[in-house]
Amino acid sequence: MLRFVVAIFLAAVGAFAADGPSSTIPPESITFNKDVLPILQKNCQGCHRPGQIAPMSFLDYQGTRPWAKAMKAAITSRKMPPWFADPNYGHFSNDRALKQSEIDTIVAWADGGAKEGDPKDAPPPAAWPADGWQIQPDYIVKGPRYDVPATGIMEWTNVVMPSGLTEDTWITSLEIKPSALQVTHHICIRFIAHTPDIKYGVPVWVDKQRDESGSELPRPKGERQQLPGVAGVAVDDRELRARSVNPGGLDGCYVPGLQAADYRVFNAAKLIPANSDIVFQLHYTAIGKPMTDEPEVGFTIAKEPPQRRFISYNTQPAVGTDSEVFRIPPNDGNWASPPAEILFNEDAQLVWMMPHMHLRGKDMTYRLEYPSGEQQIILNVPHYDFNWQLGYYTDIKVPKGSRMLVDAHFDNSPSNKFNPDPNRPVYYGDQTWEEMMAPFFGIVVDAKVDPKKVVTVKGTPGRGA
Numbered sequence: 001m002l003r004f005v006v007a008i009f010l011a012a013v014g015a016f017a018a019d020g021p022s023s024t025i026p027p028e029s030i031t032f033n034k035d036v037l038p039i040l041q042k043n044c045q046g047c048h049r050p051g052q053i054a055p056m057s058f059l060d061y062q063g064t065r066p067w068a069k070a071m072k073a074a075i076t077s078r079k080m081p082p083w084f085a086d087p088n089y090g091h092f093s094n095d096r097a098l099k100q101s102e103i104d105t106i107v108a109w110a111d112g113g114a115k116e117g118d119p120k121d122a123p124p125p126a127a128w129p130a131d132g133w134q135i136q137p138d139y140i141v142k143g144p145r146y147d148v149p150a151t152g153i154m155e156w157t158n159v160v161m162p163s164g165l166t167e168d169t170w171i172t173s174l175e176i177k178p179s180a181l182q183v184t185h186h187i188c189i190r191f192i193a194h195t196p197d198i199k200y201g202v203p204v205w206v207d208k209q210r211d212e213s214g215s216e217l218p219r220p221k222g223e224r225q226q227l228p229g230v231a232g233v234a235v236d237d238r239e240l241r242a243r244s245v246n247p248g249g250l251d252g253c254y255v256p257g258l259q260a261a262d263y264r265v266f267n268a269a270k271l272i273p274a275n276s277d278i279v280f281q282l283h284y285t286a287i288g289k290p291m292t293d294e295p296e297v298g299f300t301i302a303k304e305p306p307q308r309r310f311i312s313y314n315t316q317p318a319v320g321t322d323s324e325v326f327r328i329p330p331n332d333g334n335w336a337s338p339p340a341e342i343l344f345n346e347d348a349q350l351v352w353m354m355p356h357m358h359l360r361g362k363d364m365t366y367r368l369e370y371p372s373g374e375q376q377i378i379l380n381v382p383h384y385d386f387n388w389q390l391g392y393y394t395d396i397k398v399p400k401g402s403r404m405l406v407d408a409h410f411d412n413s414p415s416n417k418f419n420p421d422p423n424r425p426v427y428y429g430d431q432t433w434e435e436m437m438a439p440f441f442g443i444v445v446d447a448k449v450d451p452k453k454v455v456t457v458k459g460t461p462g463r464g465a
């Protein structure tokens with residue numbers, strides 16, 4: 001991921017050389033402290049600071065100055081900051097795209113010699129949380145220590161850990177913080193009720209049959225996955241498998257580009273029942289050298305019970321994901337996935353959406369169909385980029401009886417520069433070189449509403465959290 005961010009900057013430098021300058025602002029009047037630093041604080045420092053995913057820090061002039069020309073190229077080509085929502089559909093409160101005036105300012109600064117200016121003109125430093133957090137947690141849970149080998153395929157691994165929460169707790173934000181970002185594909189968590197048979201810290205995974213490329217062999221419709229492996233030994237424990245291998249819905253995730261899940265912006269919270277355990281779903285990718293990850297989960301906690309509840313969902317195509325219905329043909333540049341379908345059984349407020357696909361993901365569109373028959377596109381991502389898993393904050397009232405349909409297309413052709421092999425069919429699977437069609441979304445409802453009854457996700461039972 002770090003190599004990818006640097007590559008964006010360097011590629012943009014070459015692309016910009018042919019375009020020439022675009023700014024009409026006198027370069028000599030622009031300085032870092034007065035003009036550029038406020039833009040970086042608002043749009044860039046969330047990633048460009050120590051402990052975050054970007055490999056360079058933009059907290060001060062000394063750290064930023066060497067990247068002036070690369071910044072100019074990246075923002076004029078709109079590769080940075082990453083933002084992929086079509087501006088013709090929806091309104092998103094966390095829109096990180098730069099305004100043209102902000103682009104012009106940074107371009108003028110770079111063209112004018114990237115001057116520092118008077119330190120007295122600088123705004124106060126942004127008050128970022130300590131130790132690389134996006135939130136300032138009230139409570140932190142230590143996750144499982146995991147040794148990632150230098151090579152090999154790591155199947156999704158699940159480990160149960162105690163939450164330490166001894167009473168019902170309403171959390172107002174949640175953040176998962178890996179320590180080894182280079183190898184972390186994603187980490188998701190799910191809260192489950194504690195039972196005496198739970199074994200803490202025991203890795204559980206499914207040993208899947210794969211071909212020479214690493215892709216899972218397609219299974220006939222209805223065929224079950226193999227039994228999970230526990231520390232390399234197969235077991236047949238239905239309760240452990242149900243909770244640890246496939247825990248259902250997800251309460252929070254870390255993926256590159258996804259900030260902390262902050263329910264405070266929606267005046268809402270999420271209820272964690274007393275004595276819950278946490279299932280950590282771990283997915284790592286080997287990078288040629290061994291590394292150890294020690295993730296943490298941080299929470300902010302409500303001082304009193306809230307009036308509104310946040311519920312998150314992860315969905316799949318309504319017809320399922322087996323190889324008979326989800327098969328991307330070789331060299332197909334625009335394969336349409338079966339849609340995901342969500343039915344709203346109660347009035348709700350849709351507040352968050354996050355498209356998720358892998359390397360062949362091309363585009364994804366969320367569409368609402370109201371009981372009146374009216375239809376509305378609420379999010380269109382026409383150029384999906386797997387390297388940035390962005391969430392989009394919105395505010396849409398969804399009346400009971402509405403239906404949300406999510407469509408996606410995939411590019412399995414040679415024109416897709418991220419495509420590992422356009423000459424083979426691609427099936428649904430966990431690994432990056434396989435595929436997923438998983439539109440996440442979040443809603444807010446009255447705190448007294450039963451979260452299990454708010455929506456029906458076709459083909460994806462038990463995915464609300």
